[in-house]
Amino acid sequence: MSAYCEICKKGAMSGMNVSHSHLKTKRKWKPNIQRVRAVVDGKIQRVNVCTRCLRSGKIQRAI
Numbered sequence: 001m002s003a004y005c006e007i008c009k010k011g012a013m014s015g016m017n018v019s020h021s022h023l024k025t026k027r028k029w030k031p032n033i034q035r036v037r038a039v040v041d042g043k044i045q046r047v048n049v050c051t052r053c054l055r056s057g058k059i060q061r062a063i
Contacts, residue, residue, distance in 0.1 A: 003030050005050035007058050037062040 004011035010031045016024040032051045036059075037044055044062040053059055 002048055003033060004048070005031060005033060005053055006047045007049055007053040010050050010052070 012031070013029045015027060015029065017027045018024055033048050034051060034054065035046055035048055036054065038047050038049065039060045039062050040047065047059070049059050054061070
């Protein structure tokens with residue numbers, strides 16, 4: 001499953017873990033992606049959507 005939202009194109013971000021001694025190691029932050037059945041152009045499709053888009057109503061879920 002892809003780690004990006006098909007609605008807002010939100011994807012993984014990179015950064016650093018910083019320890020108490022200030023040593024740095026690479027890390028990633030991934031968005032909360034859900035695979036849902038949604039109405040897209042009048043048809044029901046499965047899409048990868050972040051929870052922010054689901055909650056704000058940018059996509060209409062199929063029942």
